[in-house]
Amino acid sequence: MPENNLNPFPKLGVKVLKEGILDYVQTEDRKYIRYGFWDRGTKGSVIILPGRSEYIEKYNSVIESFLKRDYSVVCLDWRGQGLSQRPLGRTDIGHVKSFFEYQIDLETVIKELESKLSNKPKILFAQSMGGTIGLRHLLRNSGFKCAIFSGPLWGLPVSDFTISILIPIFNLAISLGFGLMTYPFKTDGFYLHHRPFEKNLLTSNFSVYQQMKENLLIDPRLGLGPPTLNWLVTLYSEIKKLSKMPPPDIPHLTLFGENDRVVSKEAILARMARTPKGDIHVTPSALHEIFMETKDIQEDVWQIVDSFLEANLPTVEQKKSI
Secondary structure: OOOOOOOOOOOOOOOOOOOOEEEEEEOOOOOEEEEEEEOOOOOEEEEEEOOOOOOHHHHHHHHHHHHHOOEEEEEEOOOOOOOOOOHHHOOOOEOOOOOHHHHHHHHHHHHHOHHHHOOOOEEEEEEOHHHHHHHHHHOOOOOOOEEEEEOOOOOOOOOHHHHHHHHHHHHHHHHOOOOOOEOOOOOOHHHHHOOOHHHOOOOOOHHHHHHHHHHHHHOHHHOOOOEEHHHHHHHHHHHHHHHOOOOOOOOEEEEEEOOOOOOOHHHHHHHHHOOOOEEEEEEOOOOOOHHHOOHHHHHHHHHHHHHHHHHHOOOHHHHHHO
């Protein structure tokens, strides 16, 4: 048991999906990472990579949708998020020393479940910050059959001029020992307590937004405060490196909302423009979290996902002939 008595189950009142496993695995750098695994599908295994400030239970509807489509599902809480181990035990900061630490989390969870994942094609599903992590993972010969990116964080939604001013200031502060100082972020987990639905940047679905807020009221451990300066600098460094790298050599579908103001839409379009095996879909009227949007938007994006998976996964007959 971890020193700070981590519990893989949220407090009573937060919905936990049945017939799955919630557990911890320890990484090589001795961090306890929480994961969920629903081993119920025959078509393939979907590995869900959440965004910043998110947690497994926030993806209940996405997990259920894949389960209904006969896929097994894996989801995880990144270090410092959800019910995974927190830096210094704190929920008020989002912090890593290096973005590579997230690769350790992902690889550790996949290795833990390797025997159960190896006999089915793996599909990556990545939202926002998960898209940054997922893209890096795919470029490291990951063994995924195909990938789905939702509002991927492949660029910051601010001007290059602003970044050119802020990053040197952040680096100076870090060099002076202020790496844990936080910077206001417009989609922090706890901002749901204070920002009314009408001004939120995540979803146009009122009931979904209320559920997000209620989960944090029931179990504040699921929330996350602003990112540290060190987190922002290492994110920027990773985005800059990835922007110069070639696309993954597997089919992937990228979707984002027309009204998304959390990530850079220009960066997404620029990457997909040089991605021969990539399909892109801009969802009209949608905000950042398109899979948690209004019912009509969800129906639209799931039809696109179904067509993509049908076109890029082997059929039962094809599997038998291999």
